[in-house]
Structures are given as structure tokens and as C-alpha cells.
Amino acid sequence: MDELDSAIVRELQEDARQSNRDIARKLGIAPSTCLERTRLLRQRGVIRGYHAEIDLTALNRTVQAMVAVQVRPLSRSVVQSFERSVAELPEVLAVYTMAGSDDFLVHVTAQDIDHLHAFLLDRFTSRREIVGFRTSIIYQHLRRPVLEALPE
Numbered sequence: 001m002d003e004l005d006s007a008i009v010r011e012l013q014e015d016a017r018q019s020n021r022d023i024a025r026k027l028g029i030a031p032s033t034c035l036e037r038t039r040l041l042r043q044r045g046v047i048r049g050y051h052a053e054i055d056l057t058a059l060n061r062t063v064q065a066m067v068a069v070q071v072r073p074l075s076r077s078v079v080q081s082f083e084r085s086v087a088e089l090p091e092v093l094a095v096y097t098m099a100g101s102d103d104f105l106v107h108v109t110a111q112d113i114d115h116l117h118a119f120l121l122d123r124f125t126s127r128r129e130i131v132g133f134r135t136s137i138i139y140q141h142l143r144r145p146v147l148e149a150l151p152e
Contacts, residue, residue: 001046004029006149008037009046013146016050061109063116064093064138068102071129078129079103091119 001009004027011023024034041047056064071082079097086106087095096105110116116135124133 001041001149005037005041005046008034008041010146010148012038012047012050056109060111063110063112064141065108065110065116066136066138067104067106067108067120067124067133068136069104069106069124069133070101070131071103072131073129074103082127082129086123089119089123091123 007027008023011018011026020035020038021031023038024031027034038047056062069082071078082104083095083097086092086104089108091108091110092106093109094107096107097103098105108116108119110119120133120135124130
């Protein structure tokens with residue numbers, strides 16, 4: 001990616017709803033150039049999609065937690081089955097497959113602490129492949145909305 005591609009990506013990360021003309025104007029390039037560059041960025045897989053960021057409390061998801069999970073046996077079939085089945089649960093936002101003492105980190109949401117507790121009891125304690133898990137409540141979640149390429 002050159003500087004122009006990086007600038008287009010930065011603009012789209014800041015506001016993916018802005019028009020191609022607005023991006024082109026901000027960057028001082030022709031709208032046709034901006035459109036072609038954006039199309040090529042999508043084709044190359046740099047831009048993978050456009051998403052709306054939703055307030056979780058508006059969806060009755062006031063509690064967030066990270067659940068560190070250990071499974072056994074550690075085999076491809078167990079790992080893939082766990083990933084697929086857990087990712088489909090409505091409370092789950094993300095599933096991370098990890099190296100180290102934990103095999104997975106599962107980002108979950110719930111209506112309240114009681115709902116989180118019931119979710120863990122119903123969905124995690126009954127799974128034979130889970131040999132252990134521990135839950136950490138998230139008080140605050142900050143993220144960088146705009147990422148730049150790291151130097152090589």
C-alpha cells in the first residue's frame with residue numbers, strides 16, 4: 001500500500017459512510033482516482049467490509065466478559081467443533097483461538113450478571129471437552145477506530 005491507499009483506508013476507518021467525492025476532496029485527488037483505488041483495495045482484501053458500530057446497551061447487552069477456556073483433547077476436530085459451536089451462541093461476540101495456557105478466549109455479552117452466570121452454567125459447564133474456564137468481567141472497552149500500517 002502506498003501513501004494514497006493508506007490515506008483512503010484511514011478516511012474509511014474514520015467514517016465509512018462518507019461519499020467517494022468527500023474522500024477525494026479531503027485527499028486532493030479526482031473522484032475517479034479515489035473510486036478506482038477503493039475498488040482495488042477491496043479486490044486485494046485490504047478493505048474487507050463496512051460495518052455499523054452499535055451500542056451494546058441498546059441491544060440489552062449491558063455486561064461484557066472474557067472467558068478463558070481450556071479444552072481436551074487438543075485435537076483439530078475438538079478445536080474446530082468448539083470454535084464453530086461457541087461462535088454461533090447469541091451471547092458471543094468473538095472467539096479467539098490462543099497459544100499458551102488458555103486454548104480460547106471468548107468475548108461474551110449478557111443482560112446482567114445473572115444472565116452471564118446462567119449462560120456460563122448452561123453453555124460451558126455441560127461441555128465434555130471443556131476442562132476449565134475462568135471469567136473476567138469487562139468494566140470498560142476502548143479500541144482504536146483507525147489503524148495505521150506498522151513499519152516494516
